[in-house]
Amino acid sequence: MAAAPSTTASPSIEKVDFLKLQNGSDIRGVAVAGVEGEPVNLTEPVTEAIAAAFAAWLLDKKKPDSSKRLRVSIGHDSRVSAQKLQDAVSRGIAGAGLDVVQYGLASTPAMFNSTITEDDKFSCPVDGSIMITASHLPYNRNGFKFFTNAGGLGKADIKDILELAANIYNNFTVESMKDAERKAASSVKRVDYMDIYTSDLVAAVRKAAGNIEKPLDGFHIVVDAGNGAGGFFAAKVLEPLGAITTGSQFLEPDGLFPNHIPNPEDKAAMKAITQAVLDNKADLGIIFDTDVDRSAAVDSTGRELNRNRLIALMSAIVLEDHPGTTIVTDSVTSDGLTAFIEGKLGGKHHRFKRGYRNVIDEAIRLNSIGEESHLAIETSGHGALKENHWLDDGAYLMVGFYCFCSCEVYLTNVKLLNKLASARALGGSGGSKVLTELVEGLEEPAVVVELRLKIDQSHPDLKGGSFREYGEAVLKHLDNITESNPKLQKAPVNYEGVRASGYGGWFLLRLSLHDPVLPLNIEAPSDEDAVKLGLAVLAAANEFPALDTSALDKYVRVS
Numbered sequence: 327m328a329a330a331p332s333t334t335a336s337p338s339i340e341k342v343d344f345l346k347l348q349n350g351s352d353i354r355g356v357a358v359a360g361v362e363g364e365p366v367n368l369t370e371p372v373t374e375a376i377a378a379a380f381a382a383w384l385l386d387k388k389k390p391d392s393s394k395r396l397r398v399s400i401g402h403d404s405r406v407s408a409q410k411l412q413d414a415v416s417r418g419i420a421g422a423g424l425d426v427v428q429y430g431l432a433s434t435p436a437m438f439n440s441t442i443t444e445d446d447k448f449s450c451p452v453d454g455s456i457m458i459t460a461s462h463l464p465y466n467r468n469g470f471k472f473f474t475n476a477g478g479l480g481k482a483d484i485k486d487i488l489e490l491a492a493n494i495y496n497n498f499t500v501e502s503m504k505d506a507e508r509k510a511a512s513s514v515k516r517v518d519y520m521d522i523y524t525s526d527l528v529a530a531v532r533k534a535a536g537n538i539e540k541p542l543d544g545f546h547i548v549v550d551a552g553n554g555a556g557g558f559f560a561a562k563v564l565e566p567l568g569a570i571t572t573g574s575q576f577l578e579p580d581g582l583f584p585n586h587i588p589n590p591e592d593k594a595a596m597k598a599i600t601q602a603v604l605d606n607k608a609d610l611g612i613i614f615d616t617d618v619d620r621s622a623a624v625d626s627t628g629r630e631l632n633r634n635r636l637i638a639l640m641s642a643i644v645l646e647d648h649p650g651t652t653i654v655t656d657s658v659t660s661d662g663l664t665a666f667i668e669g670k671l672g673g674k675h676h677r678f679k680r681g682y683r684n685v686i687d688e689a690i691r692l693n694s695i696g697e698e699s700h701l702a703i704e705t706s707g708h709g710a711l712k713e714n715h716w717l718d719d720g721a722y723l724m725v726g727f728y729c730f731c732s733c734e735v736y737l738t739n740v741k742l743l744n745k746l747a748s749a750r751a752l753g754g755s756g757g758s759k760v761l762t763e764l765v766e767g768l769e770e771p772a773v774v775v776e777l778r779l780k781i782d783q784s785h786p787d788l789k790g791g792s793f794r795e796y797g798e799a800v801l802k803h804l805d806n807i808t809e810s811n812p813k814l815q816k817a818p819v820n821y822e823g824v825r826a827s828g829y830g831g832w833f834l835l836r837l838s839l840h841d842p843v844l845p846l847n848i849e850a851p852s853d854e855d856a857v858k859l860g861l862a863v864l865a866a867a868n869e870f871p872a873l874d875t876s877a878l879d880k881y882v883r884v885s
């Protein structure tokens with residue numbers, strides 16, 4: 327373990343700089359030097375302070391009596407900074423007097439799961455859990471997701487933790503850091519939690535398939551883990567269930583992500599898994615993001631089942647069991663999806679905001695006011711089901727428990743695989759036809775565009791204000807322009823940004839959840855119509871010199 331730096335080596339850091347590490351309900355920062363313009367702000371001492379703050383937060387929440395020491399599990403994805411941050415997190419937790427259980431390479435859903443697994447051998451359940459990951463972001467970033475048995479921590483908790491971390495950090499002494507290092511050296515335990523986690527997943531699929539040992543017998547499924555943490559899925563989940571996984575790719579963890587970004591929303595990533603399915607004549611392809619809390623699939627014909635199609639597929643499966651239920655989705659979903667959910671499936675589509683916590687919290691809210699919702703899902707591949715985590719214990723009552731579980735854990739693993747298995751049991755034709763059939767009738771636009779317009783935070787036009795304020799001003803202006811454009815109709819119900827229909831399609835301009843960026847989505851029946859929608863946005867965007875519209879300029883010129 328690296329020696330703890332002394333206080334003298336750690337210059338003081340302002341609270342606001344700690345708060346900048348907040349990214350919605352996660353923490354994210356730069357952990358590796360070498361990328362121009364991206365100085366390291368997630369150093370080891372900063373990490374240690376954040377972990378110590380989480381420990382203090384947890385002690386305050388759980389208020390254990392003196393006979394009990396709280397336990398925290400720590401896992402990480404394949405990033406190159408994982409090891410040093412894991413050591414720093416361990417020092418922060420151990421220094422605060424809590425027990426540390428290191429899992430090594432793990433998935434985000436597994437980390438949450440460790441707070442509810444009952445198994446003493448594996449020191450479970452833990453009281454809190456930390457996943458070290460920055461999802462699909464570049465190799466130099468890293469960050470943390472925190473869990474208790476009530477689910478992932480929310481935005482307000484993260485803010486409290488960062489504020490506390492700033493105090494802890496600025497009060498570190500050489501002695502306190504040495505003490506934390508000593509405690510970590512003597513109290514850290516390492517367990518192979520992924521072993522129990524994967525066997526639980528296998529058991530869940532078997533059970534759902536009617537207690538068949540190998541419900542996927544003979545199915546050929548290729549996995550693409552993008553060199554993230556999801557490589558386990560082929561050998562430890564699919565193969566025990568009977569599937570053939572030859573042709574699976576990029577299963578070895580490699581934090582430089584040499585093959586493609588591990589992200590089911592990324593075009594190159596989807597192309598890679600599609601090619602693997604076709605080359606191997608597989609029944610299905612499954613692709614994960616770095617920390618395995620998002621996924622997408624590809625059917626045997628090479629058709630991508632991600633984004634709107636993934637939502638359509640999962641809606642079809644969920645609505646079979648819960649007719650009429652409300653499906654909560656993010657804001658960038660297409661109009662065709664609404665028509666599919668409401669027209670073909672008889673459900674209700676509630677298009678809400680981007681952000682997995684946002685959709686899940688909204689589904690919880692709807693249920694709490696009497697509107698039944700069984701599925702909250704984003705085009706990013708995050709999803710949560712009501713049925714999976716209405717746990718029959720106090721946790722449910724405590725917070726209207728609806729802990730997030732990802733597509734990986736439940737939707738893909740259990741729901742999707744089980745659908746394949748039961749179709750086979752019923753004498754179906756094999757392959758992934760059953761899935762393809764479920765999304766038949768989903769109208770898809772001919773043209774789909776997603777551009778991300780950057781706000782230059784050092785531009786004088788920001789006049790000292792934040793990029794958020796600037797972005798809000800752009801949106802306000804676009805809203806006004808849209809209002810007075812007879813060719814456009816503003817969406818009657820809209821929860822973020824400006825969404826309008828026109829020219830047979832629609833656009834949505836909104837503020838990114840965390841970046842100084844205004845993402846623009848356009849869907850239209852033709853390039854010509856998409857350009858017209860793009861020009862309408864450009865007319866407003868051009869008034870804002872700090873907004874980099876070059877991508878949109880280029881799009882309207884060359885399309």
Ligand SMILES: O=P(O)(O)OC[C@H]1O[C@H](O)[C@H](O)[C@@H](O)[C@@H]1O
Nearest residue numbers: 680681682706838839840841845
């Ligand atoms: O707002 P954006 O920059 O498009 O990012 C939005 C996305 O951020 C993260 O990746 C969250 O995990 C997703 O739930 C969310 O959809």
